Every structure is written in C-alpha cells, then in structure tokens.
Amino acid sequence: MKLIRFQKKKQIHYGILDNDEVTLVDNFNSMKVSNEPKLKAEEINILLPVNPSKILCVGLNYKTHAEEVNLSILKEPVIFMKPRTSLIKSRENIIYPKVSSRVDYEGELAVVIKKTGKNITKDNVKDYILGYICVNDVTARDLQPLDGQWIIAKGFDTFLPCSQWIETEVDINKATVTTLLNGEIKQKASCSDMIFSVEDIIIYCSNYMTLEEGDIILTGTPSGIGPMNVGDVVQVIIDGVGSCVNKIVAE
Numbered sequence: 001m002k003l004i005r006f007q008k009k010k011q012i013h014y015g016i017l018d019n020d021e022v023t024l025v026d027n028f029n030s031m032k033v034s035n036e037p038k039l040k041a042e043e044i045n046i047l048l049p050v051n052p053s054k055i056l057c058v059g060l061n062y063k064t065h066a067e068e069v070n071l072s073i074l075k076e077p078v079i080f081m082k083p084r085t086s087l088i089k090s091r092e093n094i095i096y097p098k099v100s101s102r103v104d105y106e107g108e109l110a111v112v113i114k115k116t117g118k119n120i121t122k123d124n125v126k127d128y129i130l131g132y133i134c135v136n137d138v139t140a141r142d143l144q145p146l147d148g149q150w151i152i153a154k155g156f157d158t159f160l161p162c163s164q165w166i167e168t169e170v171d172i173n174k175a176t177v178t179t180l181l182n183g184e185i186k187q188k189a190s191c192s193d194m195i196f197s198v199e200d201i202i203i204y205c206s207n208y209m210t211l212e213e214g215d216i217i218l219t220g221t222p223s224g225i226g227p228m229n230v231g232d233v234v235q236v237i238i239d240g241v242g243s244c245v246n247k248i249v250a251e
Contacts, residue, residue: 002165006044050214055082061220086160090244100140106221107179107236113215120206131168134238136161163242170240189222
C-alpha cells in the first residue's frame with residue numbers, strides 16, 4: 001500500500017495511492033477511509049510523504065561500506081541526525097553548495113515511524129513501523145572530517161531526497177538498494193546485508209529518545225559511495241519501495 005500526503009485547495013490531506021487514483025484517509029495512524037470520492041493523482045499536489053519531528057540516521061551499517069572507508073564495525077549503531085530542511089521530493093534539485101568540493105550520493109532504505117514510542121521492545125517493535133521510503137543521504141564528503149557529528153556535511157538544504165510515497169507492504173529482507181549516476185549502477189546491495197536490522201535500530205534509538213509519528217530513520221548505505229558533479233542525475237531505487245531521482249545544480 002502506497003501512502004501519500006498531498007495538497008488540494010490549500011488543504012493538506014492523507015491518502016492511499018493506487019495507480020492514478022487516491023483514496024482519502026483521516027491520517028496514517030488510524031487509516032480511517034473517508035467517504036469522499038476518490039481523486040485522480042493529476043488533480044493533486046503530492047507533498048513530502050511525512051513531516052518528521054526528527055530524522056535519525058545510522059552510519060556504517062553495511063560491512064562493505066565500513067571497509068571501503070577504513071572504519072571498524074562497531075558493536076552498537078552509529079547515530080547522527082539530519083535537519084528537516086534537508087528533505088526534498090523526487091524530481092527536485094540537489095543544490096551543490098559553494099563551500100564543498102566533493103558531494104557524494106548514498107542510497108539508503110529509511111523507515112517511517114507510525115506512532116509515538118519510548119523504550120520499544122522486540123515484542124512490539126513492528127507496531128511502530130508505518131512503512132518505508134528510499135532516500136539519498138547526500139554528503140559533502142570533504143567537510144565530513146571537520147565535524148565529528150557529521151551534521152554539517154550531511155545537513156545542507158536539499159541533502160535528503162526521498163521517494164514520494166510510504167510503502168507499507170514489502171519484505172525488506174528481499175529488497176535491494178540500487179543507486180545509479182547518469183544511468184550507471186554505482187551501488188547495489190541487499191537490505192538483508194545490514195549489520196543492524198530495522199527493528200534493532202528502532203529499539204536502540206527508542207532507548208535514548210522518544211520516537212514520534214512521522215519520524216524518519218535512515219538505515220545506512222552500502223559500499224560504492226562516490227562523488228557527483230553539477231549536471232549529474234542520481235537515482236535511488238529499492239525493490240518494492242520506490243525510487244527518487246534528482247538532478248545536481250550549482251548553488
């Protein structure tokens with residue numbers, strides 16, 4: 001099931017996208033279907049799929065990626081954050097900042113939190129998963145060593161493109177993350193290769209902070225990271241989840 005946020009007549013609504021038709025629901029938590037007639041996708045303005053209170057990210061969650069950047073595999077997840085202002089939709093432009101000389105792609109799976117929770121356990125963690133989106137954790141690689149928290153290098157406006165809907169029905173263990181640059185495959189790995197599972201990450205993060213409805217957690221990028229240049233087109237595809245495609249433009 002594909003969940004979207006959209007705008008019609010200056011009002012924000014929630015819906016289920018099925019081909020080119022949209023069924024209205026009251027929100028993504030209760031999912032109560034409206035009696036309103038279905039809409040055509042062409043009649044609405046599809047927004048970012050969520051409006052998160054925070055965006056958490058996991059670093060070094062694929063063994064091959066840790067190896068390519070010469071870092072050890074850790075016993076606990078490495079957590080950092082990206083600001084909400086970094087979020088953009090598919091087809092919007094990634095802005096290459098003047099202060100950076102190397103901007104990289106990082107294709108990733110992200111999970112969207114369904115409801116507020118703290119100290120989530122293995123017994124109930126699935127109740128907190130709304131669904132999944134694919135994202136590009138764009139990174140100013142040359143600036144990353146300057147900030148131990150990575151927030152500066154990863155926090156520029158437009159540095160988090162995401163797919164336009166939340167997919168609720170997908171077997172993540174059978175999904176593959178693929179990143180293409182100008183049509184050439186640069187990254188390709190199974191989500192089953194993650195060191196820490198989606199459930200493990202949610203539980204871990206909830207031990208330290210309250211997760212709220214609509215929060216996004218990025219689950220890490222596989223090996224194959226590399227630079228992008230102005231004029232390039234980058235696309236992240238995840239089987240059964242969706243895709244996001246964006247062009248790089250100069251600031």
